[in-house]
Amino acid sequence: MTPTSSNPNTILDKPPNNPAITLTQNNHLPMKKHFLTLITALLLLAGGLLVYGCEKEPPPPEVEPELQPTLELSVTPEGVIPYGEDGVVINFQTENANQVLVNGVRKPSVKSGTHTLNEKIFKDTTLNVKAINIKKMVEKSVTIKVGDWTTSTFGLVSKYPWRYDSLGRSSLDGKVLKRWKVEPEISSWVDYYHKDGTITYSNYPGLKIPWSLPDDNSITRNGTTRKLQVNQEQMIISYQGVYSGEQVWFDMIYEHASDTPTDPD
Numbered sequence: 001m002t003p004t005s006s007n008p009n010t011i012l013d014k015p016p017n018n019p020a021i022t023l024t025q026n027n028h029l030p031m032k033k034h035f036l037t038l039i040t041a042l043l044l045l046a047g048g049l050l051v052y053g054c055e056k057e058p059p060p061p062e063v064e065p066e067l068q069p070t071l072e073l074s075v076t077p078e079g080v081i082p083y084g085e086d087g088v089v090i091n092f093q094t095e096n097a098n099q100v101l102v103n104g105v106r107k108p109s110v111k112s113g114t115h116t117l118n119e120k121i122f123k124d125t126t127l128n129v130k131a132i133n134i135k136k137m138v139e140k141s142v143t144i145k146v147g148d149w150t151t152s153t154f155g156l157v158s159k160y161p162w163r164y165d166s167l168g169r170s171s172l173d174g175k176v177l178k179r180w181k182v183e184p185e186i187s188s189w190v191d192y193y194h195k196d197g198t199i200t201y202s203n204y205p206g207l208k209i210p211w212s213l214p215d216d217n218s219i220t221r222n223g224t225t226r227k228l229q230v231n232q233e234q235m236i237i238s239y240q241g242v243y244s245g246e247q248v249w250f251d252m253i254y255e256h257a258s259d260t261p262t263d264p265d
Contacts, residue, residue: 067096071131073142080145082152084122084195088144090115090129097131120195121146122265153216156230158193163257170238170249177248190257
């Protein structure tokens, strides 16, 4: 007998055997499979990340330690140099250096090179030399020893001012033929041989002419070269001429005009 809707207990006793209802319930299965697939993928991804995170990072490449630079110095010429010398050379040799500084000035060469002092030196002079790798550095100082004013012809001429003492004549072989004192007015004139290579005169204010020493026995003043003899007390400047038919030296003899130096050191 077929149950009717008038007996509600019949409907509730057991599930209805209705294919249509069963088909409707089975329609949820594809959605469940989709969620299962998504969850599985997420789990696999999380597992992969966990494994990746647990792997050790490769060690950094080894960096070679920075080497300590070395520096060797020498001076040319060696020893004590004469007063007013120029062209003194500092020689340097290095290892493990990328740059060399002499008194803060970078040199173009690094492995070995020179630094030349073109200016005249009148007193002991110290130079600072640095050899630098990257962060490591070695620093040394070198002192150039300079003799006093009596150690060079330049010092004898330039240290103190001069004035005329006398005039005279000498033979070509150096024998004194005659000497005579100059007038007081002339002996009051003072000549200043400056270390910068100029001469000034007390009797010609504003006049300035150049002077130089081609060698220890000659002096050039304003382009004219004369014979030179000089010591700590006297200077003789001579030029050749004819007297009584004979070639002689005409001598101008000077003495120091003051014990105050021409220029400060």
